[in-house]
Amino acid sequence: MAQPQQSAVRNRLLAALAPEDFSRLASQLEPVPLPLHAVLIAPQQPIAQAYFVEEGIVSLVADTCEGRIEVGLTGREGFIGVPIALGAQTTPQTAIVQASGEALRIAAGALEDALDASASLRRVLGRYVQSLLVQVGQTVYANADLTVEARLARWILMIHDRLEQDELPLTHEVLSKMLGVRRPTVTTATHLLEGASMIRARRGRITVVDREKLEDLAGAIYGPAGAV
Numbered sequence: 001m002a003q004p005q006q007s008a009v010r011n012r013l014l015a016a017l018a019p020e021d022f023s024r025l026a027s028q029l030e031p032v033p034l035p036l037h038a039v040l041i042a043p044q045q046p047i048a049q050a051y052f053v054e055e056g057i058v059s060l061v062a063d064t065c066e067g068r069i070e071v072g073l074t075g076r077e078g079f080i081g082v083p084i085a086l087g088a089q090t091t092p093q094t095a096i097v098q099a100s101g102e103a104l105r106i107a108a109g110a111l112e113d114a115l116d117a118s119a120s121l122r123r124v125l126g127r128y129v130q131s132l133l134v135q136v137g138q139t140v141y142a143n144a145d146l147t148v149e150a151r152l153a154r155w156i157l158m159i160h161d162r163l164e165q166d167e168l169p170l171t172h173e174v175l176s177k178m179l180g181v182r183r184p185t186v187t188t189a190t191h192l193l194e195g196a197s198m199i200r201a202r203r204g205r206i207t208v209v210d211r212e213k214l215e216d217l218a219g220a221i222y223g224p225a226g227a228v
Contacts, residue, residue, distance in 0.1 A: 004026060004031070009052075010055060010076050011076050012078075013078060013079055013124060013128055017124055018121075021114070021118050021120055021124070024114040025106060025111070028106045029106050030105045031105075032102070033101075034100055037096060037097060038096070039095070039096050040096070041081065042094060043090075043092050044091075047088075047090060047091065048107065048108055049081065049108060050079055050080060050106050051079060051103040052079045052105075053074055053080065053102075053103050054076055054101065054102040054104060055101030056075070056100050056101020057098045057162050057163065058074045058098065059073055059178075060093045060095055060136075061177065062092070069177060071136050071139050073135070074162075075163070077128070077162070080095045082128075084108050085125045085126070086129065089108075098174060099163060099169055135223070141221060142221050146221065148179060148185055148189045149192050150221075151178075151179050152186070152189045153214040153215075153217040154222045156206060157214050158222070160211065161224055167207045168206045168208070169204060169205060171204050197213070
């Protein structure tokens, strides 16, 4: 199997690595598909691989007594398997594909060895870990303080950033997990955003019509993908 070339990768973390750090990983990186709804990491199970997303979206989902709720998103700005970079072997969260795509996969042990060998690699991946922690913290704040409509606007913007297209594959089931609310509440919030000409909703699809209005509604709690 041919090694990936750094000039051809779409994952922003891999593209940002120093050439010698990319070389540490290249021989261990395996291109794999990300099928819709595939579970990449299961809760409380040993993490066997990390995934550098090339295309698509992976959600980090927490299980609560009231059901599943999404706490974070990763696209090609980051990687799945953050606990590996923190020296952990398991996580209570589920990593599940919400928009199909592709990734470059690496065994957990190979990534650990590369991190042990390179401080510069640790710094680059550490900056992404920080950005993900900020994102999760913002999600907690949004769930506690924002209206459902503002939270919906924020999630739509986050998906829009990562897919880089106006038509987004978002069902009411997915949106209800993102927002931690029941589907009728999602329907009402979607109708409100559509009535304000921010989005257009069709079965299983949401089209971004006016991004600036969505940003105004989401407010300062929204941040672009990968921003710290």
